[in-house]
Amino acid sequence: MTAFxxxxxxxxxxxxxxxxxxxxxxxxxxxxxxxxxxRIIVQTVNRVNHLTPKKLSKYKHTVFIVVGSKDQKRNVQIYTSKDLHGGFTADIRGSIIRAQSDRLRSNxxxxxxxxxRFVFRACATTIDQQYQYSLDKYDLSAEERAQITHPHRLALPIALALVVVLGGLALFFKNNLHSKNK
Known part of the structure; x- marks a missing residue:
C-alpha cells in the first residue's frame, strides 16, 4: 500500500x-x-483531538471518516458537508460509531x-438512501442497519429495567389491595 x-x-x-x-x-x-x-473520504491522522478536516465548509456531497490514533488510543469521527447534514444528524453519526465501538477501540x-468497514458501509448506505440510489453489495443489510437503530447491548438492560418496574408496581398494588381489604 505504500506505493498506492x-x-x-x-x-x-x-x-x-x-x-x-x-x-x-x-x-x-x-x-x-x-x-x-x-464521496466518502477516510483519513487517518496521528492525533486523537482536533480531527475536523481542513476547509470542510468548502466541500459538497462529501463525508469524512477521520480516525485519530496516538499511543494505543483511537478516536473515530464522522464529518459531513452541509448538504448532507439532513441525512447525517449528530444522533445518526453517533449511533453508527457506537454500533462498532468495541472494534473501533481494538488494538x-x-x-x-x-x-x-462497517462505519464506511453505514455512511454509504445513508448516502444511498438520501440520494435514493439503489442499494448494492457495499451497503448494509437490514440486520446490520438494525444494529445502528436498535443496538442489542441496550435491549437486555431495558428489558430488565421494565421487568423490575412492572414487578415493583405489581407488588405495590398487591400490598395496597391487601391493606385496604383488612
Missing amino acids: TNPNVKDNSHLLDRETSKLIMAKNDRYLQTSEQP NRQKFNQGL
Whole structure:
C-alpha cells in the first residue's frame, strides 16, 4: 500500500488494510458514475483531538471518516458537508460509531478494520438512501442497519429495567389491595 495513492484514502497512520482500501475505492468509483458524485473520504491522522478536516465548509456531497490514533488510543469521527447534514444528524453519526465501538477501540488491526468497514458501509448506505440510489453489495443489510437503530447491548438492560418496574408496581398494588381489604 505504500506505493498506492487515492484521494479518498489518506492513511497517514498506516491503520488501513487492503480490504478496507479496496472497499473505499470501489464504492467511491461507483459514486463517480452518478450525477451528484458524492464521496466518502477516510483519513487517518496521528492525533486523537482536533480531527475536523481542513476547509470542510468548502466541500459538497462529501463525508469524512477521520480516525485519530496516538499511543494505543483511537478516536473515530464522522464529518459531513452541509448538504448532507439532513441525512447525517449528530444522533445518526453517533449511533453508527457506537454500533462498532468495541472494534473501533481494538488494538487488533483486523478487528479495527472490520469496524471501520462497517462505519464506511453505514455512511454509504445513508448516502444511498438520501440520494435514493439503489442499494448494492457495499451497503448494509437490514440486520446490520438494525444494529445502528436498535443496538442489542441496550435491549437486555431495558428489558430488565421494565421487568423490575412492572414487578415493583405489581407488588405495590398487591400490598395496597391487601391493606385496604383488612
